[in-house]
Amino acid sequence: MKRGAEQRVTETVFQRAARVFAARGATLYFDLSPMHEANWTGIPVVAAGLAGALLESLPGQVRFFMGYDIIDPVQVADSVRRNSGLFLDRAISHGHAQTGKLPVSGEAGLTIGLFPSVKPLRGAFDLEVSVFHDLSTLVMPLMHIRGNVVHHMDSVMADLASDDLIVTVSEASRSDLIAYLGVDPNRVSAVPNGVTWPDWYEAAAVNAAGAGGAEPYLLILGTREPRKNIMKVFDMLELYPALLERHRFVFAGKMGWLEEQHALPRSLEPFVESGRIVFPGFVSELEKYTLLRHAQATLYPSLLEGFGLPVLESLSVGTPCVASWSSSIPEVGGAVCAYFDPLSAEDFARALGDILARRGPELGAQCRAQAARFTWRAALAGILDRILATPVLAGPA
């Protein structure tokens, strides 16, 4: 479907949702709990993307909540604009953001709860929908800290049981739920995430000091945790050190957990000292955009993803991506990424060579076209479309 046609379908879904919600006296309650973190990556980004799309598309039919409190949408919009939960969290802790309590069942018409991740409460709404990201805490527990595994696995079955509709961010996650946890395929739908950048980022990135004369570099974006498989980049560099002569390697992302498993091999330490390998740590959204925009390519060797936001972010600015063929990643990258076996440094180098050979305006345009299929408005429309198809809303009023 062409982009314009997709947009029309999306608009139709919003109009239909507004009409049906109004006819049924329905209100959508959106859980903000993933958004209280200061530095957003992964799930908080998804929550903010959906919250922003809701503010834009269904302002009259949505309420935001955290815990048992209704949160002022102005505070939510401010948080989305800032790309951080820092001020939202402060406003809530000072009691400035709360405007009331969640309604008691039956008091406020039909209530629909939409949870962008693990549900902090269950059975609070007439209809409950949760977004399920990945099963990595189940299938790769050694790549997580124990508390994280317990947090997800302790609630997963109860969350799934209390949901009327389950939304996954990819077909890979959907099939994981079916294959591992036996979820009824009819209850679970895949709706991909989106990516949106503020309009002014492009100009800011182009004009960033030093951006035009930056040495060629390859960007590895992601939290430093074992599942991201950054070690495979090191393996490749040990096998093919000449790559470091042609490119700097920039590893941007906050420190995660079990970092010792991603310790830089001693043989590569001199390249850190000489600046050929750079670890800038966590970067702001604008810094991330600028880094993505000017990179020769991005590398994404992750072992398992529910979606693969960094791949989409890379493509959205026209920067090609060399990615692992694992799990959901090819669903995001489509035909424009170069894929490799995430356990093979040799195959990684082959894919990198392939993408660098194809690099150019044409590939950049293909990357942007692939990414344009994924927007937060389309993601929200996909979720609403499934909600509208549930018996409680699809039947006669």
Added chain:
Amino acid sequence: MLRAWSDAPAFLLSCPGPLRRHHAAVQPISQLSLPQCLLGGEAQLRAFAASLPNLAPRLFFMPLPELFSGPASHAALQVAVGDDHKVSRLVHLRFGGTRSARIMKAARNGLVLAENHRCLPITASRHPFASGLVLPADMRRVFAYDVAVPRPTVIGGEALSMTPIGAEAIAADLPGPKPRGQLREKTDRDGLEVVSLAEFRSNAWAAGPVRARSPHLRAALAAAAEDGAPFVLLPWNLDHPGSTVPALIERTLRLQALAAPALRLIVLPFNYPGQTGLIRRMIRQLRGKTEEGAEALPHVFVGRLTDLQSLPDLLALSRVAWVDGNDPEFDWTSRRLAACGIAPVLLAAGDTPAPPGGMTVESDEEMTLEAETAFGLLHFRTQIPSLRALRKLLAMTRGLADQTPRKPAGRRRGRA
């Protein structure tokens, strides 16, 4: 055994283990290299594969079946196995503990079960796979070494039928007997690694193989030649959070004087997930809890066999093993050790019959273990030999070791 799935163009075998060793997501079984091959899921996989020589060209190893999902990964898989059939015709066989069972989506999945979950957690965690008796929904078959064990169910409740595995699949990978007097030349590629707990270094062990000679083992071998205290192997299933092995080591150390021990323990960790946290925790525990503290650590050893060709080296060190009866793999471990020429002494609760080639000693004291795990906080009601029973066990083990054939101390082939 695999008759129902004999039409499969390829069989993909997987088991838990450290990733760093593998350099491809799929590899022919002939190229398989595992960090430990004597016990646990890794040994079960190797032995199972060796028992099916006719299928060898169709056997592959995949470290992470969970990687595969969708056309791009399936295309890579088909290139690797040299086949253009549908993925749905492939068979994935999973080895290792039930809690670690993984699925290869779209393929036909089976679990090779070596566990007997007699010691289930007595507290329920809400993790869907905490009990050890629940399998992922897409698991279709269970192949079991003992079909009389409790049957696992797939999530949601359906119990799976169990297909028996012949006894040959326990020892099919073991090397044949060496002609008398023809000892293998010792090389740097020797597959027996033994270091003391004092010498144990996590990173070196995880990266492996540990090639440095162990001064503590050399000293222990010299002392053993004088005092006659034998080495006893103690398999430790790292994938079983209710293992009594750490407690058993502590008790054994408390019971005997370091200067004049009745025996010397060599712990053999298996089902080794690539992290050494449990071994480090056990070392901390021994250092903190035993009277001798850090002084005890050079007298307890940790070992592994990375190459079965070095089995004679292990046998030269010890021909007796204690097997924790709480371990769900106690039966397979006992039978495997016996097949290797090592007498298993099963430390069992109740009236468990003696394993072939070994004997059973009653673990007469109840002990509740608490374990913080990825499956939540679990409690296990276990059985362990009391101090009185352990004292008898020490004497009996020493007697047993004296009966087994041993080479003179000067000709032993450990990494001393």
